[in-house]
Each structure stands twice: as C-alpha cells, then as structure tokens.
Amino acid sequence: MADIILHNLDAILADRIRRVAETRGWSLQRTALHLIESGLFAVEAEMVGRFSDTDASALQEAIAALEHIPSDPGFSLIGRAEPAEPKPSGPDFSSLELLEEFRINTDSA
Secondary structure, rough: OOOOOOOOOOHHHHHHHHHHHHHHHOHHHHHHHHHHHHHHHHHHHHHHHHOOOOHHHHHHHHHHHHHHOOOOOOHHHHOOOOOOOOOOOOOOOOHHHHHHHOOOOOOOO
16 A cells, blocks of 8 residues: 655644544544545545536437427426325315214104
8 A cells, every 4th residue: 555645734634634533543544544535435426427518518408309399298298297286284084974874863852
C-alpha cells in the first residue's frame, strides 16, 4: 500500500479527522483511509448518474416530443389523469343501511 502524506492540511480539517478517529476508536491512518474511500465512492456515484451533453440533449428532445402527443383515450393519458379524490378520514358507515333488515322490531304493541 502506498504511503499518503498530506502537507499544509487545514487545522479545522485535521481536527475533524481527529474527532472521527477518536469517536470510532481508529488510528488517524485508518480514519484517513476510510474517509478517502468513502469520499471516492460518493464522487463515483455522482459521476455515474450524469448524462453526457449529447445524451442529455437527446433526452430533452424525446421528452419535448412526448409532451406534444395529442390526448386520446389511450396511452397519451398516462400521467395526465386527474388525481383521485381523497377518501374521507374516519370510519365508513355507508353500509349500515344493510343492517336495518336484521334490526329487532320492538314496536309490536
């Protein structure tokens, strides 16, 4: 493994690295290696999710073309339908009238 020497490290950054090392119970070397590796993963993940200028332009053109498809009863309505009305909160008593036929009749006098 190659040795890494950091010259002119900012005092605040050095203190942050030291605090991470103390919190984790790691050596400064292990902490620095972990932080470099974690940062590298984050940067690589950020790079993967980006389109080249040519791909981004092609995607924008495709989206613009799809937005101009006229409405019809088929696929062009996907994503354009009106949102469903929210259901009221609380219990649903709409089927209680079905129980009326089973109610005991106390008015037999």
